[in-house]
Amino acid sequence: DGGITQSPKYLFRKEGQNVTLSCEQNLNHDAMYWYRQDPGQGLRLIYYSQIVNDFQKGDIAEGYSVSREKKESFPLTVTSAQKNPTAFYLCASLLGEVDTGELFFGEGSRLTVL
Amino acid sequence: QQPVQSPQAVILREGEDAVINCSSSKALYSVHWYRQKHGEAPVFLMILLKGGEQKGHDKISASFNEKKQQSSLYLTASQLSYSGTYFCGTGVNTGNQFYFGTGTSLTVIP
Numbered sequence: 001d002g003g004i005t006q007s008p009k010y011l012f013r014k015e016g017q018n019v020t021l022s023c024e025q026n027l028n029h030d031a032m033y034w035y036r037q038d039p040g041q042g043l044r045l046i047y048y049s050q051i052v053n054d055f056q057k058g059d060i061a062e063g064y065s066v067s068r069e070k071k072e073s074f075p076l077t078v079t080s081a082q083k084n085p086t087a088f089y090l091c092a093s094l095l096g097e098v099d100t101g102e103l104f105f106g107e108g109s110r111l112t113v114l
Numbered sequence: 115q116q117p118v119q120s121p122q123a124v125i126l127r128e129g130e131d132a133v134i135n136c137s138s139s140k141a142l143y144s145v146h147w148y149r150q151k152h153g154e155a156p157v158f159l160m161i162l163l164k165g166g167e168q169k170g171h172d173k174i175s176a177s178f179n180e181k182k183q184q185s186s187l188y189l190t191a192s193q194l195s196y197s198g199t200y201f202c203g204t205g206v207n208t209g210n211q212f213y214f215g216t217g218t219s220l221t222v223i224p
Contacts (some may be wrong), residue, residue, distance in 0.1 A: 042116065042201060043156070043214040050210045058211065059116075071199045090155060097204030098212055099143040100163065105155035 002027045004105035006091050013078075013085070013113050021076045023091035031094040032074040033103070036060060036087045043090065044112045049074055078111060086113045117202055117215035125221045126192045134218045136202030145178050145185040146203040148214070149196075156201060156214075159187075176198040192222045 004025045013019045025032065031050050035043040045058030048070040063082025068074055078085045088110050092103045115140040116139040126132055136145060144163050148156040161179035162185060189196055202215040 022120075025122075035214070040219070042217040044116070045211065045213060048211060056211070058176060092212075094210070094212070098210045100161065101205075102146070102158045102161070103156075103203070103212060105157075107155055 003090060004093055004106035006089075006109050008109060009107065011109060011111045012109060015113055016080045018077055018079050019111065021078070021089055021111070023074045023106060024072055024075065025074075025104075025106075026072060027093055027095065027104060028071070029093035029095055029104070030071070031098070032068070033092045033094070034058075034064075034066065034074070035090045035092065037090060037108075038087050045087075046076065054096055054110045084101075085111055087111060090102045116213055117201075117204060119202060119215040119218045121218060122216070123219040123221075125223060126189075126196075127193050128194060128222055128224055131218060132189045132192060134189075134200050134202075134220070136185045136215050136216070137189070138183045138204060140181055140206075142178070142183050142185070142204050144205065145176070146205075147176055147185075148201045148203060149188050149198045150201065151198045160199075175177050189220070192220075194224065196220060197222045 033048045034046040044060050047066045049055040050087045055066050065077045090108045091106045095102045117136050120135045146161045150156040161223040176187045178185045200218045205212045
């Protein structure tokens with residue numbers, strides 16, 4: 001079945017540690033996105049990538065890093081520089097063009113910093 | 115960049131209607147609508163393109179006024195399954211960025 005797989009689903013981290021959230025898709029989509037969602041709030045864009053070896057910052061990229069070495073994979077690293085990393089993280093890929101297409105989401109990763 | 119939605123939250127009884135509004139300070143080329151159930155990922159509902167074409171999804175429909183940079187989602191005869199958070203979204207085609215609105219929490223009660 002085609003889709004987007006995020007792992008881990010739940011992650012606990014101590015302050016000062018970097019963590020990497022995995023996002024893999026087998027939909028053959030070019031563009032991929034990372035969003036952060038805080039309780040009761042909307043989805044804010046962290047990073048996006050149009051093609052392999054290319055990625056751009058969204059509105060809240062500080063404290064995060066990404067890579068796009070393969071079309072299928074777009075991992076997100078939450079670094080120790082991110083001041084308030086506890087949140088729900090969603091990865092998505094785009095079918096079609098951004099103004100006429102559709103985003104497909106993974107099930108999300110919930111990160112809690114202890 | 116983020117479109118603004120109103121209301122922030124609404125509670126309905128089954129069978130009642132609701133309207134959710136989405137407004138952008140930037141030009142909208144298209145508007146997408148997504149619904150997110152609690153603890154789950156958002157799911158695509160529909161897309162509206164320039165020209166004001168209204169598209170429907172069962173008893174959920176929407177309109178798009180590109181001059182006013184606004185879109186509205188209409189939920190008719192609401193069902194319990196309509197509960198969730200609704201997001202509008204828009205793409206910026208100069209870079210493939212995609213932004214979601216602030217969200218509207220909708221709760222349908224028996």
